[in-house]
Amino acid sequence: MWTYEDFQVGDRLALGSVQVQEEEVLAFARRYDPQPFHVDRQRAAASQFGGLIASGWHTCAMVMRLACDTYLLDAASFGSPGVEGIEWLKPVRPGDTLSAWRTVLETRPSRSKPDRGAVFSEFEARNQHGETVLRMRAWSLFYRRAAGPAQA
Amino acid sequence: MWTYEDFQVGDRLALGSVQVQEEEVLAFARRYDPQPFHVDRQRAAASQFGGLIASGWHTCAMVMRLACDTYLLDAASFGSPGVEGIEWLKPVRPGDTLSAWRTVLETRPSRSKPDRGAVFSEFEARNQHGETVLRMRAWSLFYRRAAGPAQA
Numbered sequence: 405m406w407t408y409e410d411f412q413v414g415d416r417l418a419l420g421s422v423q424v425q426e427e428e429v430l431a432f433a434r435r436y437d438p439q440p441f442h443v444d445r446q447r448a449a450a451s452q453f454g455g456l457i458a459s460g461w462h463t464c465a466m467v468m469r470l471a472c473d474t475y476l477l478d479a480a481s482f483g484s485p486g487v488e489g490i491e492w493l494k495p496v497r498p499g500d501t502l503s504a505w506r507t508v509l510e511t512r513p514s515r516s517k518p519d520r521g522a523v524f525s526e527f528e529a530r531n532q533h534g535e536t537v538l539r540m541r542a543w544s545l546f547y548r549r550a551a552g553p554a555q556a
Numbered sequence: 557m558w559t560y561e562d563f564q565v566g567d568r569l570a571l572g573s574v575q576v577q578e579e580e581v582l583a584f585a586r587r588y589d590p591q592p593f594h595v596d597r598q599r600a601a602a603s604q605f606g607g608l609i610a611s612g613w614h615t616c617a618m619v620m621r622l623a624c625d626t627y628l629l630d631a632a633s634f635g636s637p638g639v640e641g642i643e644w645l646k647p648v649r650p651g652d653t654l655s656a657w658r659t660v661l662e663t664r665p666s667r668s669k670p671d672r673g674a675v676f677s678e679f680e681a682r683n684q685h686g687e688t689v690l691r692m693r694a695w696s697l698f699y700r701r702a703a704g705p706a707q708a
Contacts, residue, residue: 438629451634457635459620465587465611465617468588469587477591483609486642487641489640489641492638
């Protein structure tokens with residue numbers, strides 16, 4: 405069980421990889437971001453992107469899943485107050501394989517609640533060509549070991 | 557067709573409303589963010605949230621859909637380089653009705669490409685109690701009217 409103490413500034417963790425599926429790109433975008441270059445193969449091919457690309461929100465969601473599978477589902481986590489920045493640096497296309505990493509940038513114990521703290525991390529995803537497609541800096545909240553719900 | 561010229565600093569646009577569906581909260585989270593408070597009714601009820609809450613990424617995606625339906629699908633839009641901040645201020649729960657607004661904060665014509673410009677906007681979503689649940693500041697790219705693909 406990951407708790408606040410397990411995050412140290414500079415720690416870099418590989419989050420594994422995911423292959424981007426065309427059907428999922430289409431399904432996500434039809435529901436949440438039906439711009440032509442996300443949902444219409446022909447119009448996407450004629451656009452400046454030259455083919456379908458994933459919604460940026462879908463890319464964030466795929467990286468979130470990698471983080472869940474690597475450590476968040478085994479963490480005394482209780483959500484996030486927010487994100488300080490997302491950069492969608494390159495198009496993400498069906499068939500791409502994205503690999504992601506998390507680097508801890510800062511840790512901050514709660515002043516008012518001694519049982520918890522916040523961790524500020526950078527998430528980076530690269531495609532199979534080694535190009536960085538996503539960079540994101542987000543806060544996550546964790547209980548501390550001595551006070552975590554697993555010990556309650 | 558919305559083009560770069562149609563965005564003026566200070567413009568505030570209502571993006572309409574969406575009701576948060578429990579089945580969709582579960583489906584999104586099972587696929588992308590399967591933390592217990594997003595996917596497990598019982599564990600969510602026992603958590604500090606007191607019940608299921610939507611993944612923050614799902615909330616962003618729901619607001620993206622409102623933006624699409626209100627103006628983005630009728631815009632000479634070609635994506636976004638990124639987001640400068642997301643604040644998930646309050647839990648979003650099944651049954652909530654979210655209403656969203658977009659306010660233009662800055663517009664910036666491209667220096668190198670005279671046919672396009674960037675628009676920096678704040679997106680805000682409130683629940684049926686008037687509480688702000690999401691605040692987000694994002695860049696969007698648009699063609700200019702004289703050079704938009706609709707006129708090509």
